Amino acid sequence: MNHSLRTKLLPVAIATLLATAPAFAQDTSSSISGRIVDGNGQPIAGATVQIVHEPTGTTKTTTTDAAGRYAAQGLRVGGPFDVKVSKDGTETEQDNVYLQLAQDTAVNLTMGVSAATANAQNLSGVTVSANALSQTFTPDNKGISTNISRRELDAAPTPGRSIQNIVRMDPRVVITDRARGEISAIGQNSRYNNITVDSVSANDPFGLNANGLPTLGTPISQDTIEEYNISTANYDVATRRGLGANINAVTKSGTNNFHGSVYYAFQNTDMIGDNEQDKPYAGFNRQWTGGATLGGPIIKDKLFFFTSVEKSEQVGSGSPYGPADSNAATPVKNLTSAQVQQIRDIAAKQYGLTDIGSVGGGNSNLVDKRYLAKIDWNITDNHRASFTYSQTKENKPIITGSTTKLVLSSGWYKTNVDNKSYALHFYDDWSDIFSTDTTVSYADFNQNRGPYNGVAMPDITIYPAQFNGGSAVEFGTEYSSQANVLKVKTFNAAFAGTLYLGDHTLKGGFDYEKDKYYNLFLQNYYGSYTFEDLTGGPSNGIDAFAQGKYYQYRYNRPADGLSLDDVAARYNLNQWGVFLQDTWQVTNNLSLQYGVRVDIPLMSDKPLYNKTFAQSFSYADGTPRNNQVNINGNRVVQPRMSFNYNFDTEHMMQLRGGAGLFVTNTPGVWVGNIFSNSGVTQTQYNCGPTQNGCKTNLPPFSPDPFHQNNGASGSGQMTVNSIEPGFRIPTAWKFSLGFDKELPWYGLIATADYQHIKQRDAIWYQNLNIGAPTGVLPDGRFTYYKLTTMDPKATGQVSRANANTKFSDGTINLANTNKGSADSITLALKKPFADDWQAMVGFTWSRATEVNPGTSSVARSNWANNYVMNPNENVASNSNYSIPRRVIASLTWQHRFFGDYATSVSAFYDGHNAAPFSWTFGNDANGDGFTNDLVYIPRPGEVEFGYRDAKGNIVAADQKLVQQFYNYVQGNDYLKDHQGSVAKRNGDRAGWINQIDLSFSQEIPGIFKGNKGEIRFDVYNFTNLLNKHWGIEKRVNFPGGRPLADFAGVDPKTGKYLYDITCGGKLATCTNYINNGNYSPQAIPTYINNNDDLAQRWSVLLTLKYKF
Known part of the structure; x- marks a missing residue:
C-alpha cells in the first residue's frame, strides 16, 4: 500500500x-x-x-x-x-x-x-x-502453514531436485533420514503425511516406502510446480488426512502467451566429495535429468494447455562390496575371497547352482520418467474447469550389502513402478453468494518386484566362520522378492458448496475414495536358508552348507488346493467423508470457524475364516478371536474450531489458533495384512535345531526353488495377522496457537507458534504367540526361555517356550492406543522479497512420543523393530521421528547486473538434532525370539561379566574390560544418568547435524528476443566441502538399536545378569564391543560411512536451462 x-x-x-x-x-x-x-x-x-x-x-x-x-x-x-x-x-x-x-x-x-x-x-x-x-x-489464516511460491522455488537451493528440498523450508517439517528421504512433521510417522498434486494423491498408495512417496525419486517434476502449501494444522473441515503434514502442490497452467523451457541437470563422481574416511563415492557414476515444458493458449482467453516431460537416470557402477582381501570400495569385514570361492564351489558341484552371481558388477541404474499434461478451460466468467494427466515410471535395481554381509548379484532385486493419474476439476460460481468446487480423479498404480537377474533361486545366507561376530555371504532370490506384485486402483470424487450469508459463510459437502487393492506378497516362496556354526554340529557355516545342515529354514507356500494367485490379498476399501462448517465474522477483528467432519470406512471384503486361530487365541473377555475383523464402519467424528483475531495497531498483528480431531492416511498394507496373512491361504514352515515346533526330523535342504520340502506333518506353522475390533485408522487431537506481528523494519514479519498433538487412536502391535512367560529376569522383565539358566546358547534352549507351535512368531494383532503426544514451539522471522533480497530464520523446539513407530509394511517387522522392555507393552517412548531442536535459515539475493538478466545467490541452512537411538542387548535377552530388548544399565556389582563355555561353566571376563565398561558408562551422559534402570527406547541421540546448501544462477541472452538462458550451480552440504568432518549425519543403523552387551543368561547362584562383552571369548572378532583389545561399543559413525551414501558428503549439481 x-x-x-x-x-x-x-x-x-x-x-x-x-x-x-x-x-x-x-x-x-x-x-x-x-x-x-x-x-x-x-x-x-x-x-x-x-x-x-x-x-x-x-x-x-x-x-x-x-x-x-x-x-x-x-x-x-x-x-x-x-x-x-x-x-x-x-x-x-x-x-x-x-x-x-x-x-x-x-x-x-x-x-x-x-x-x-x-x-x-x-x-x-x-x-x-x-x-x-x-x-x-x-x-x-487460522492454523499453521507455509506457502512456497514459484519465485521461491526458483531461488531455493534444490540440489536433489526433490520434494524433500522443498518441504524442509517449513521449520516444523524435517527430513529425519537424509538417505531414505523420510519426511516428518512434529515427530509424526512419515506415512502420516498427505501429499497431493492437483488434488491427486502423491502418497505411497500402499505404505511400502519410508519416504511416504510412490517412488524412490520425486513423483513429479519440480519444474511443473506453480506453488506448494505445507500445513501442519488446517482446521477447515474439508481437509482430509491431517495427522502429519498436508503437503499440497498445484502445477503450472498455460496463459495467453507461449512459454516453455528446456533443461538439463548433470552430476558425476568428480562433483561429489569423499566421505569422512576419504573413500570416494561409489553409489553411481553419474546422474542426469533432462526435460522440457511448454504452455500456451489453444483459444485466447478461453482454453489453455501446459505440458511437461522429464527423464532422470542414475548410472551406477554396481556393488561396492567385496571380501576384505579384495580391492572392493567397501570391504566386508572378516571375509576372504577364498571363503567366497569355497561357497561358490559347493553350490555348483554339490547342488547344481552354477551361477550364484558375481561379486560386484551389475548396475544400480535408477530410471524415472515423468509426464504431465494439463488443460484449463474458462467456460464462462463464472465457470472454470481443468484436467490434469500425470504419469511416473520408475525402474530401480536394488543392490544390497553391508560391511558385515556380502550379497552376490543373484541376491539383488529390482522394482518397476508405473503410476498414472487423471483429475478433472470444476470451479463454479452459481451466484454472488453460492459457489461450488467439484473434483473427480482416478489413479492406477502398478509395482513389480523380482530378482535382479531374473533367475529364481532359494535365498541362502552363510556365515563362513561363526555367527557371533562374523560376516555373511548371501545369494539367491531375496526372500521378499520371490512373489511380490502390487496393484492399486483409486477413484476419488469430492464436492463442496459455499454459501455466503452476510457475516456467516456456510460450507458443506462430501468426498469419496475407493481403493481397489491386489497384493501378492509371499515371502520365502522359494525357501530361505541360514547356515552357521551349530552346537554339536559343523563349526562353521561353510561346512554346514556342504553338509546341508542349516540353522534355519523358512518356507511359505500356498495351502493345499490353492494356487499362488489365491494367496494374493484382494480387497476394496471405500471411504466416505461428509462435512459441514460455519465461518462467522463476529466483528471486524474476530473471525470464528467451527464445524464437524465424519469419515466412514466401508470394507465388505474379509479374509478367509481361520477356525484354528479362533480356537487358539481369545480376547481379553475370553471370547474367541476372529481374524475376519476389519475396519468396516469404524467412523471417526472430527469436530474442529479455529479463530483469527486482528489487533487494532499501527503495524499489523494477529492471534490465531484452533483445535480439532484429525485422521491420517490409511496405509493400505497395514489393513491388508489380514488378507495376506490369514493363516488359511498359506502353509508356513520355520525349521531348525532351535526352532520350536520344527526342530526334529528336519526337511532336507533343497536348492530347487520350485521343489522345496515340507516340514514334518503337523509342523507347518500359520502366520495370522488380525485387527482388534473397533480399530480406527490413526487419529489425533491437534491444538495450536499462533501470533504474527509486522515489524517496523524492512517489511519483516515475526511469528510464534505452539502446537500440541494428543494421540487418540495410535497404532499398537501385539504379538499373540509369545506364550506365557517362564519367569522373571533380575530387572523385573519377563523371560520366555525354557531353561532356568536362561543361557541363549545352552543345549536344549528354546525361546517362546510356551508359544502355540501351530502358529509362527509373526502372529500379530493391530490395535489402538491413546498413548503418545507431541509438542512444538516455533519462532520465525521472515522478510518477503523486496529490494533484491529475501530472508527467513526459524527455530523449533519439539518433543514427540509414540508406542510403535510403524516403520514397516510387514506386521511382524513393525512389532519386532520396536525396542521394548517387555513384549506387547503399551508404553509411549520418544518417537523415532522426534527432532527436539531445529534451526533453519534462508537468504536469497538477486540483482540484474546485465540489463534484464538476473544474477541470483541463495543459501539454506538446516541444523537439527540427529536421530534418536536405543541402548540394547546385542542378542535376544528375554527369549521371545527377537533382538529388540532394551538393556539394563548396571551399577558396579549389579551384574556379572563373562560367558559360558561348552560345558556350561561361567568364564569370567577380564576385569580390565569390566572396568572399561563402567568407564564408558560414566563417560556417556545418558548411560551415566540412567544407571540402575532399563534404558528407555530412543533415550539417547547421535549428536547434531549442520547442513548448508548453496545455489548460484546467472541468466544469459537467448537465441531469440525475449528468450533467456540460465546457468545454475547447486551445492549440497557446502560445509562438508570445507571440512570432511562437517555436515555429517551420525545415525545408528536401522532399526535404531546400539548394543551395550550381549545377554549370556542369569547366574543361578547369585541371581544376577551375566553380561558378555567378549562374544564368547572371541576378542579378535568381537567388533560390537572390542576395539584393539579394549571395550568400546561400535561407534555411531561406522554405521553411516557407506561409500554409496550421498547424504554424507558434498556434491555439486550443474543445470543448464533455456527459457522462452
Missing part, C-alpha cells in the same frame, strides 16, 4: 483488513475476498467487483453485500490479478495481486472519501499497489 495513503487511511484499513469473508479451502486454487467501504469506513453495498487474471484474461465479476463484503473462489494460483471496484461512476483498483495456493488473500478497498478529506486528497478514487502482508494477515 502507498505509504501516505496508509498513514491517512490507517483507521479504515485496520477496521476492514481482517473483516473479509473466509476462503473456501481449496486443494488446487486460491481465492480473494474483502470488504469495500467509503472514506468514513461505512460499507458500500451493491458495488461491482471485477477480478481479472492478467496472463489469461480470465474474469470474475461479483457484487458486494449489505456489509460491503465480496468473495471469489476457484481462482488460479499466482498472478498477477487486477481487482477493480466500481459504483456510481467511482472506481477503485488494486493491481499486481498474487494469490497463494489454498489460501485466501484479503483485498480491502476504500471508495471515495469524506468531504473533510476530499480537498486534502483531491482524489475521487483510490489506487493502491499489492501488499504482501495481506497474504499473512487474513482471517483465513
Whole structure:
C-alpha cells in the first residue's frame, strides 16, 4: 500500500483488513475476498467487483453485500490479478495481486472519501499497489502453514531436485533420514503425511516406502510446480488426512502467451566429495535429468494447455562390496575371497547352482520418467474447469550389502513402478453468494518386484566362520522378492458448496475414495536358508552348507488346493467423508470457524475364516478371536474450531489458533495384512535345531526353488495377522496457537507458534504367540526361555517356550492406543522479497512420543523393530521421528547486473538434532525370539561379566574390560544418568547435524528476443566441502538399536545378569564391543560411512536451462 495513503487511511484499513469473508479451502486454487467501504469506513453495498487474471484474461465479476463484503473462489494460483471496484461512476483498483495456493488473500478497498478529506486528497478514487502482508494477515489464516511460491522455488537451493528440498523450508517439517528421504512433521510417522498434486494423491498408495512417496525419486517434476502449501494444522473441515503434514502442490497452467523451457541437470563422481574416511563415492557414476515444458493458449482467453516431460537416470557402477582381501570400495569385514570361492564351489558341484552371481558388477541404474499434461478451460466468467494427466515410471535395481554381509548379484532385486493419474476439476460460481468446487480423479498404480537377474533361486545366507561376530555371504532370490506384485486402483470424487450469508459463510459437502487393492506378497516362496556354526554340529557355516545342515529354514507356500494367485490379498476399501462448517465474522477483528467432519470406512471384503486361530487365541473377555475383523464402519467424528483475531495497531498483528480431531492416511498394507496373512491361504514352515515346533526330523535342504520340502506333518506353522475390533485408522487431537506481528523494519514479519498433538487412536502391535512367560529376569522383565539358566546358547534352549507351535512368531494383532503426544514451539522471522533480497530464520523446539513407530509394511517387522522392555507393552517412548531442536535459515539475493538478466545467490541452512537411538542387548535377552530388548544399565556389582563355555561353566571376563565398561558408562551422559534402570527406547541421540546448501544462477541472452538462458550451480552440504568432518549425519543403523552387551543368561547362584562383552571369548572378532583389545561399543559413525551414501558428503549439481 502507498505509504501516505496508509498513514491517512490507517483507521479504515485496520477496521476492514481482517473483516473479509473466509476462503473456501481449496486443494488446487486460491481465492480473494474483502470488504469495500467509503472514506468514513461505512460499507458500500451493491458495488461491482471485477477480478481479472492478467496472463489469461480470465474474469470474475461479483457484487458486494449489505456489509460491503465480496468473495471469489476457484481462482488460479499466482498472478498477477487486477481487482477493480466500481459504483456510481467511482472506481477503485488494486493491481499486481498474487494469490497463494489454498489460501485466501484479503483485498480491502476504500471508495471515495469524506468531504473533510476530499480537498486534502483531491482524489475521487483510490489506487493502491499489492501488499504482501495481506497474504499473512487474513482471517483465513487460522492454523499453521507455509506457502512456497514459484519465485521461491526458483531461488531455493534444490540440489536433489526433490520434494524433500522443498518441504524442509517449513521449520516444523524435517527430513529425519537424509538417505531414505523420510519426511516428518512434529515427530509424526512419515506415512502420516498427505501429499497431493492437483488434488491427486502423491502418497505411497500402499505404505511400502519410508519416504511416504510412490517412488524412490520425486513423483513429479519440480519444474511443473506453480506453488506448494505445507500445513501442519488446517482446521477447515474439508481437509482430509491431517495427522502429519498436508503437503499440497498445484502445477503450472498455460496463459495467453507461449512459454516453455528446456533443461538439463548433470552430476558425476568428480562433483561429489569423499566421505569422512576419504573413500570416494561409489553409489553411481553419474546422474542426469533432462526435460522440457511448454504452455500456451489453444483459444485466447478461453482454453489453455501446459505440458511437461522429464527423464532422470542414475548410472551406477554396481556393488561396492567385496571380501576384505579384495580391492572392493567397501570391504566386508572378516571375509576372504577364498571363503567366497569355497561357497561358490559347493553350490555348483554339490547342488547344481552354477551361477550364484558375481561379486560386484551389475548396475544400480535408477530410471524415472515423468509426464504431465494439463488443460484449463474458462467456460464462462463464472465457470472454470481443468484436467490434469500425470504419469511416473520408475525402474530401480536394488543392490544390497553391508560391511558385515556380502550379497552376490543373484541376491539383488529390482522394482518397476508405473503410476498414472487423471483429475478433472470444476470451479463454479452459481451466484454472488453460492459457489461450488467439484473434483473427480482416478489413479492406477502398478509395482513389480523380482530378482535382479531374473533367475529364481532359494535365498541362502552363510556365515563362513561363526555367527557371533562374523560376516555373511548371501545369494539367491531375496526372500521378499520371490512373489511380490502390487496393484492399486483409486477413484476419488469430492464436492463442496459455499454459501455466503452476510457475516456467516456456510460450507458443506462430501468426498469419496475407493481403493481397489491386489497384493501378492509371499515371502520365502522359494525357501530361505541360514547356515552357521551349530552346537554339536559343523563349526562353521561353510561346512554346514556342504553338509546341508542349516540353522534355519523358512518356507511359505500356498495351502493345499490353492494356487499362488489365491494367496494374493484382494480387497476394496471405500471411504466416505461428509462435512459441514460455519465461518462467522463476529466483528471486524474476530473471525470464528467451527464445524464437524465424519469419515466412514466401508470394507465388505474379509479374509478367509481361520477356525484354528479362533480356537487358539481369545480376547481379553475370553471370547474367541476372529481374524475376519476389519475396519468396516469404524467412523471417526472430527469436530474442529479455529479463530483469527486482528489487533487494532499501527503495524499489523494477529492471534490465531484452533483445535480439532484429525485422521491420517490409511496405509493400505497395514489393513491388508489380514488378507495376506490369514493363516488359511498359506502353509508356513520355520525349521531348525532351535526352532520350536520344527526342530526334529528336519526337511532336507533343497536348492530347487520350485521343489522345496515340507516340514514334518503337523509342523507347518500359520502366520495370522488380525485387527482388534473397533480399530480406527490413526487419529489425533491437534491444538495450536499462533501470533504474527509486522515489524517496523524492512517489511519483516515475526511469528510464534505452539502446537500440541494428543494421540487418540495410535497404532499398537501385539504379538499373540509369545506364550506365557517362564519367569522373571533380575530387572523385573519377563523371560520366555525354557531353561532356568536362561543361557541363549545352552543345549536344549528354546525361546517362546510356551508359544502355540501351530502358529509362527509373526502372529500379530493391530490395535489402538491413546498413548503418545507431541509438542512444538516455533519462532520465525521472515522478510518477503523486496529490494533484491529475501530472508527467513526459524527455530523449533519439539518433543514427540509414540508406542510403535510403524516403520514397516510387514506386521511382524513393525512389532519386532520396536525396542521394548517387555513384549506387547503399551508404553509411549520418544518417537523415532522426534527432532527436539531445529534451526533453519534462508537468504536469497538477486540483482540484474546485465540489463534484464538476473544474477541470483541463495543459501539454506538446516541444523537439527540427529536421530534418536536405543541402548540394547546385542542378542535376544528375554527369549521371545527377537533382538529388540532394551538393556539394563548396571551399577558396579549389579551384574556379572563373562560367558559360558561348552560345558556350561561361567568364564569370567577380564576385569580390565569390566572396568572399561563402567568407564564408558560414566563417560556417556545418558548411560551415566540412567544407571540402575532399563534404558528407555530412543533415550539417547547421535549428536547434531549442520547442513548448508548453496545455489548460484546467472541468466544469459537467448537465441531469440525475449528468450533467456540460465546457468545454475547447486551445492549440497557446502560445509562438508570445507571440512570432511562437517555436515555429517551420525545415525545408528536401522532399526535404531546400539548394543551395550550381549545377554549370556542369569547366574543361578547369585541371581544376577551375566553380561558378555567378549562374544564368547572371541576378542579378535568381537567388533560390537572390542576395539584393539579394549571395550568400546561400535561407534555411531561406522554405521553411516557407506561409500554409496550421498547424504554424507558434498556434491555439486550443474543445470543448464533455456527459457522462452
